[in-house]
Amino acid sequence: MPALGARKLRELTAEDLDRWLEGKADSLSTATLRDIRSILKRVISRAQSRDKVKRNVALLCEVPIGQAGRPSKSLTFDQAEAVLKAAEDSPLHAYIVLSLLIGARTEEMRELRWNHVDLIGKPRATPPVPPAIMVWRSVRAGGDTKTRKSRRTLALPNRAVDALAAHGERQNLWRANTSRTWKDDDLVFVSHTAAPLDAANVRREFRKVVRAAGLSGKEWTPREMRHSFVSLLSADGMPLEQISRLVGHSSTAVTETVYRKQIKPVLLEGAQVMDKLFPESPGAV
Known part of the structure; x- marks a missing residue:
C-alpha cells in the first residue's frame, strides 16, 4: 500500500514501475528485483486477459541493478x-x-x-x-x-x-x-x-x-551445508548429472546456475581419456 498498492491498476504506468523498482534497488538484489518484475508481469497479464487493463506496463520496464547478493561459499x-x-x-x-x-x-x-x-x-x-x-x-x-x-x-x-x-x-x-x-x-x-x-x-x-x-x-x-555437499562431491569427481539428482534439481542447468562456485570449473575426464588413447603427438620432441 505505501508504494504501488494504492494505485488503480488501470492507471499504473511504466514510469511508476520504473521509479518503484529503482527505489527497491537500494535494498534488494538484482535477482530479487527480477523476481518482483516477473510477479508483476504475471499479475498484470492476468488482468489484461480479463480486459481490466489495455497493456502490460511491466513489459516496458527494465530491471535496475540492485545490491550485490551475499556470495555463496562452501566448507572445505x-x-x-x-x-x-x-x-x-x-x-x-x-x-x-x-x-x-x-x-x-x-x-x-x-x-x-x-x-x-x-x-x-x-x-x-x-x-x-x-x-x-x-x-x-x-x-x-x-x-x-x-x-x-x-x-x-x-x-x-x-x-x-x-x-x-x-x-x-x-x-x-x-x-x-x-x-x-x-x-x-x-x-x-x-x-x-x-x-x-x-x-x-x-x-x-x-x-x-x-x-x-x-x-x-x-x-x-545453514544453507551453506548444502553448498558444501555439492562442492565436496564435485571436488571428488562425481559427475554433475549425479549431483543434480541428489540435490533434487530439475536439470543440471539449475545445479550449474545455483552452485556455479561449488562445481569443479575444469572438466578433466575428456582430456585424461584422450591422453591415454593418444599419449604423444606425431613428431613430438
Whole structure:
C-alpha cells in the first residue's frame, strides 16, 4: 500500500514501475528485483486477459541493478570435518550430519518425519536396499517439496545412520521423561519445547557449532551445508548429472546456475581419456 498498492491498476504506468523498482534497488538484489518484475508481469497479464487493463506496463520496464547478493561459499573438507566434530554435543548433531552428508534443503530437513526414515534397509533383498530417508515433504505451503524432482529417496551414509539412531534414542528418552505436553507429530527434529523447528532455531544453534569449530558464526548459514555437499562431491569427481539428482534439481542447468562456485570449473575426464588413447603427438620432441 505505501508504494504501488494504492494505485488503480488501470492507471499504473511504466514510469511508476520504473521509479518503484529503482527505489527497491537500494535494498534488494538484482535477482530479487527480477523476481518482483516477473510477479508483476504475471499479475498484470492476468488482468489484461480479463480486459481490466489495455497493456502490460511491466513489459516496458527494465530491471535496475540492485545490491550485490551475499556470495555463496562452501566448507572445505577439513572445515566440514571440524563442524561435524563440533556438532557432536549439539542438539542438532543429527540435523547437521544429514545436511552435510546428503545435501537436503533446510526446509526439507525441518519437515522430516520418522515414518520417512529407514535406518535398517533391506540387506537381504536382491539387490540389497540400504538405509535411506524419503525427502517427500518440506515446510513450504501445502507441505510440498520445492519441485517435483525434489521429491526423492536418498541412501544414508553410515555416519548419518549412527547420528539418526542416537538422536532417536535421545528423543524417545526425552519424550518419556518430559513433563511438557509432547506434540506427537512424528517430526525428527523439534525445538527444546518439543515444537517444530523454525529457521531461527536452526540458525542460532548452527552458529554455536560453527564457532566451536573455530569458524566465524556470522559468516556461515545453514544453507551453506548444502553448498558444501555439492562442492565436496564435485571436488571428488562425481559427475554433475549425479549431483543434480541428489540435490533434487530439475536439470543440471539449475545445479550449474545455483552452485556455479561449488562445481569443479575444469572438466578433466575428456582430456585424461584422450591422453591415454593418444599419449604423444606425431613428431613430438
